[in-house]
Structure formats: C-alpha cells, structure tokens
Amino acid sequence: MLAAGTLRPGIVHLGLGAFARAHTAVFTEKAMLATGSSDWGIVGVTQRSDTVARQLEPQDGLFTVAERGSGAAPLHVVSSIMEAISGRDHPETVVDRIAAGATQVVTLTVTEKGYRIDPHTGSLNTADPQVQSDLAGNPPQTAIGQITRGIQQRSRKGGGPLTVVSCDNLPGNGELTRTLVRAFAAALPAAESGPLLAWLDANVTFPSTMVDRMVPATTSGDLDAVEHELGLRDEAAVVAEPFMQWVIEDNFAGDRPAWEEAGALFSTDVAAWEAAKLRLLNASHSMLAYLGLATGKETISDAVGEDAFRKACGRMMAEDALPTISLPAGLDGGTYCAQVLERFANPALGHTTAKVSSDGSQKIGLRLLTTVRASLEAGREPRWAALAVAAWMHHVATTPAAGLNDPLAAELRAALPAERSAASVVPTLLGVRSIFDAGLAANTTFTHLLTHWYRIIDTDGLDGLRKEITHD
Ligand SMILES: NC(=O)c1ccc[n+]([C@@H]2O[C@H](COP(=O)([O-])OP(=O)(O)OC[C@H]3O[C@@H](n4cnc5c(N)ncnc54)[C@H](O)[C@@H]3O)[C@@H](O)[C@H]2O)c1
Numbered sequence: 001m002l003a004a005g006t007l008r009p010g011i012v013h014l015g016l017g018a019f020a021r022a023h024t025a026v027f028t029e030k031a032m033l034a035t036g037s038s039d040w041g042i043v044g045v046t047q048r049s050d051t052v053a054r055q056l057e058p059q060d061g062l063f064t065v066a067e068r069g070s071g072a073a074p075l076h077v078v079s080s081i082m083e084a085i086s087g088r089d090h091p092e093t094v095v096d097r098i099a100a101g102a103t104q105v106v107t108l109t110v111t112e113k114g115y116r117i118d119p120h121t122g123s124l125n126t127a128d129p130q131v132q133s134d135l136a137g138n139p140p141q142t143a144i145g146q147i148t149r150g151i152q153q154r155s156r157k158g159g160g161p162l163t164v165v166s167c168d169n170l171p172g173n174g175e176l177t178r179t180l181v182r183a184f185a186a187a188l189p190a191a192e193s194g195p196l197l198a199w200l201d202a203n204v205t206f207p208s209t210m211v212d213r214m215v216p217a218t219t220s221g222d223l224d225a226v227e228h229e230l231g232l233r234d235e236a237a238v239v240a241e242p243f244m245q246w247v248i249e250d251n252f253a254g255d256r257p258a259w260e261e262a263g264a265l266f267s268t269d270v271a272a273w274e275a276a277k278l279r280l281l282n283a284s285h286s287m288l289a290y291l292g293l294a295t296g297k298e299t300i301s302d303a304v305g306e307d308a309f310r311k312a313c314g315r316m317m318a319e320d321a322l323p324t325i326s327l328p329a330g331l332d333g334g335t336y337c338a339q340v341l342e343r344f345a346n347p348a349l350g351h352t353t354a355k356v357s358s359d360g361s362q363k364i365g366l367r368l369l370t371t372v373r374a375s376l377e378a379g380r381e382p383r384w385a386a387l388a389v390a391a392w393m394h395h396v397a398t399t400p401a402a403g404l405n406d407p408l409a410a411e412l413r414a415a416l417p418a419e420r421s422a423a424s425v426v427p428t429l430l431g432v433r434s435i436f437d438a439g440l441a442a443n444t445t446f447t448h449l450l451t452h453w454y455r456i457i458d459t460d461g462l463d464g465l466r467k468e469i470t471h472d
C-alpha cells in the first residue's frame with residue numbers, strides 16, 4: 001500500500017464508477033509501487049450522482065477490490081485515490097483540478113452516452129441541453145465540457161501539457177475524445193475558440209486505449225461478503241474478475257505513470273485491439289444479455305451456461321465477426337474467443353444480464369452493426385450477429401416503459417407500434433436513424449434475418465431458440 005499522505009495529484013479521473021476503481025486505480029497503484037513514485041495520486045470525479053464520492057470520503061479514498069473466480073487473488077485495498085469529488089455538485093473544482101500544475105493526465109470512464117455524440121455526424125451533439133449550458137459558460141456538467149474548460153483554464157494560466165486518456169469501450173476513443181473536445185472549443189465565441197484551439201493542438205494529446213476487465217455493479221451481498229473477509233465495512237468495495245488488460249497508444253504530451261510496470265501494453269495498434277474486443281467480447285456480452293433477458297437468465301454466467309447460447313456466441317465470433325477484423329500481432333483469434341466464453345462462465349462474478357443490457361442504443365452499433373455491415377458488404381449473411389440485434393429489438397419491445405435503461409428509451413418507446421409482432425417491430429426499429437442507417441434498414445438479407453430471429457424469440461422462446469441454433 002502507498003504511504004498515507006505522500007501522494008501528489010497527477011491524474012484527474014472523470015467517472016469514478018466500479019470499473020475505474022477495479023482497473024485504472026489498480027494499474028496506477030501498481031505502477032507507483034513498482035517505481036517508488038508518488039506523483040500519480042488520482043483525483044476521482046463522480047459524474048451524475050455523488051454516491052461514490054460520499055462513500056470514499058470517510059475512507060480516505062481507500063477501497064477494496066475483491067477478485068472473484070478461479071485464480072482470484074486475496075482481497076486488495078487500493079490506495080491510489082487521494083480525493084473524490086462530486087462533479088455534479090462541484091464542477092468548478094473539477095475544472096480547477098484539470099488546470100492544476102501537478103495534473104498531467106486526465107483519464108475517463110463516463111460510459112458511451114457520457115460523450116454526447118451526435119450519431120448523425122459522429123461529433124459533439126451541440127443540441128444537447130447540458131452541452132448548450134456548458135457552452136454558455138455555466139459550471140460545466142458534461143465530461144467534455146469539464147475537460148475543455150479545464151484545458152482553457154490551464155492555457156490561460158500558462159500551464160504545462162496534458163494528456164487525455166479515454167478508457168471507455170469506444171472505437172478510436174482517443175481520436176473521438178479529441179474530436180469532441182475540439183468541437184466544444186470551436187463552438188465557443190471566436191475570441192475564446194481561436195486561442196484555445198491553438199493551445200490545445202500544441203499541448204494536449206489523446207491516446208486511444210483498449211481496456212478489459214469485467215466489473216459488475218457491486219451488490220449489498222458483495223459488501224457483506226467483503227466485510228466478512230476484511231473485518232471492516234467498506235461501502236466503496238468493488239468485485240472483479242481476476243483478468244485485466246490495458247493496451248495504450250504511447251502518445252503522451254507530458255509525463256505519465258509507468259503503467260507498463262503494472263502490466264499495461266504500449267502499442268501502435270490499439271485500433272485493432274479495440275475492434276477485436278468490441279466485435280468479439282462486447283458483442284457476445286450484449287448477445288448473452290439480450291438472449292438471457294428474453295429467457296429468464298439473470299446473469300451472464302447463467303446465459304452462457306445455456307448450450308445453445310454459448311454456441312450462438314461462438315459462431316457469431318468465428319463466422320461473423322472474425323472475418324471482418326484484422327487481429328493485432330500477438331492475438332490468436334481462436335484462443336481469444338475461447339477465453340472470452342470461459343470468462344463469461346465465471347459463476348462467482350454475478351454480472352447481471354440487466355446491467356450488460358443497459359444503454360443498448362449506444363452499444364449495438366459499435367459492437368454488432370459494424371460486423372453486420374462488413375459481412376453484408378463482403379456478401380456474407382451475418383446470421384448470428386442478426387440474432388443478437390433481434391434479441392435487442394425484443395428487449396426494447398417487451399420491456400415495460402419504466403424499465404428500459406437507455407438514454408433513447410423515450411424515443412424508442414414512442415416509435416414502437418401498439419402491435420408487437422416481428423412484422424411490425426423490426427421495420428419500426430430499423431427506422432430509428434440514430435441507430436440504423438438507411439442502407440442497412442433497406443437491406444433485405446438483414447431484414448429477413450431479423451424477422452426470422454425475432455419471431456423465434458417472441459413466439460417459440462427458449463425451446464425454439466435451442467432447436468434453431470443447434471439444428472445446423
Ligand atoms: N464495468 C466493466 O466491466 C467495464 C469494462 C471495460 C470498460 N468499461 C467502461 O467503463 C464505463 C463505466 O463502467 P462502470 O462499470 O464503471 O459503470 P458505473 O455505472 O459503475 O459507473 C459509470 C460512471 O459513468 C458516469 N456516467 C454515467 N452516465 C454519465 C453521463 N451521461 N455523463 C457523464 N458521466 C456519466 C457515472 O457517474 C459513473 O461515474 C463503461 O461504460 C465502459 O465504457 C467498463
């Protein structure tokens with residue numbers, strides 16, 4: 001453990017959820033311990049609620065990581081977080097911390113929807129009311145607003161270079177974050193945007209990363225189990241699988257923690273790592289979540305324990321996704337897919353299908369429609385990826401209005417027809433242009449596959465799926 005009171009604040013982390021605590025904070029602590037440095041204390045920022053900040057405050061930022069599953073290490077108390085702030089309640093403090101001289105790196109895990117992307121342009125959604133409020137000069141509430149205002153204050157103070165490291169499951173997350181920050185800066189009045197963009201381009205870099213560790217939402221049962229093992233109540237404890245991976249583009253504007261000492265891989269091929277992870281692991285995760293929810297499976301391990309679903313995932317990865325990607329050097333596709341299924345089967349993790357299913361409108365495009373499009377273009381039928389998309393459609397059409405956990409819930413519910421058969425739901429949801437482009441929606445191969453699978457899920461349920469998936 002790092003000695004209490006010795007840390008200096010080198011990193012601001014936006015989105016202090018379960019993942020950041022079980023991944024980024026762990027890598028950073030290990031890097032400091034390995035090198036004897038204390039320059040990379042983390043100032044963590046919760047975004048939408050103050051819960052984690054309130055939990056960590058009386059614990060001096062300390063929290064437990066409880067690994068679950070085969071090969072799990074003993075409980076580990078992590079000591080790299082030196083301050084936790086509620087960004088909702090103290091946005092100006094967040095801006096000050098980003099602008100502070102000691103801060104060299106901003107990391108972020110604010111979920112896909114936290115980026116406020118306009119799906120039609122791929123750039124910042126300047127019609128978003130919170131983005132507009134941030135642009136108008138109010139204390140910034142969005143992650144992109146906080147980062148850009150922090151950079152602006154830094155530039156005005158004559159501060160040093162800064163590196164912004166996105167750790168969300170998004171392709172090209174570094175370049176994407178740069179685009180959004182630049183778009184925010186460009187939308188400011190000309191007197192502000194000109195000098196800000198010039199400073200930003202000269203002093204701020206945005207390396208892309210691929211992050212991997214399955215970290216479910218902590219339950220009260222997890223907290224009780226940790227209390228039993230630790231002998232102390234830790235309200236901020238997180239559970240995680242033993243596996244963890246971080247591939248980072250080595251494009252830092254200033255100094256950085258020696259994350260390689262903690263096992264991170266610095267690579268020039270992050271895009272290939274990220275594409276492989278999104279189209280293989282995350283796509284299968286979403287498939288299991290939606291098939292699991294349609295058939296009463298509460299956890300991912302329950303869902304992958306169903307032979308037919310395991311087979312469908314395996315075939316989706318091998319037959320649909322793998323032919324669409326160029327694997328990075330050092331990654332064997334077959335071994336990776338087998339490991340993914342093994343990791344999903346970890347019964348101790350309790351990763352719920354409900355949690356993985358959340359925000360589907362933000363995820364299926366990145367995880368599944370990429371494969372669908374590339375397969376269709378190559379003249380192949382994306383049979384298994386279409387099953388996953390049909391299962392998502394079924395989830396949207398059958399989840400009660402208040403239960404759909406998705407930023408587009410209202411739009412999706414409003415679009416749905418009263419009659420919920422395959423023939424009406426599939427074309428209606430294909431008409432949602434922020435998810436499906438017109439070309440994809442008009443593709444008859446894809447439409448037929450979706451209608452076929454939707455009918456089976458909706459009318460024949462688990463038995464029908466078993467028969468259809470295992471018959472060939
Ligand atoms: N949990 C995992 O297994 C895992 C693995 C790899 C990557 N990730 C990445 O980390 C992200 C967060 O996962 P988590 O498990 O920490 O989730 P979480 O629900 O525990 O935390 C989410 C964090 O994002 C913030 N957030 C949510 N909506 C936001 C919004 N609209 N604007 C700004 N911030 C917002 C929350 O305040 C919170 O700090 C994921 O979306 C994913 O991109 C997670």
Ligand SMILES: O=P(O)(O)OC[C@@H](O)[C@@H](O)[C@H](O)[C@H](O)CO
Binds near residue numbers: 212285286355356
């Ligand atoms: O975290 P999300 O909501 O983007 O996606 C849910 C899961 O698929 C994801 O968190 C995986 O567990 C993770 O990407 C594994 O590294």
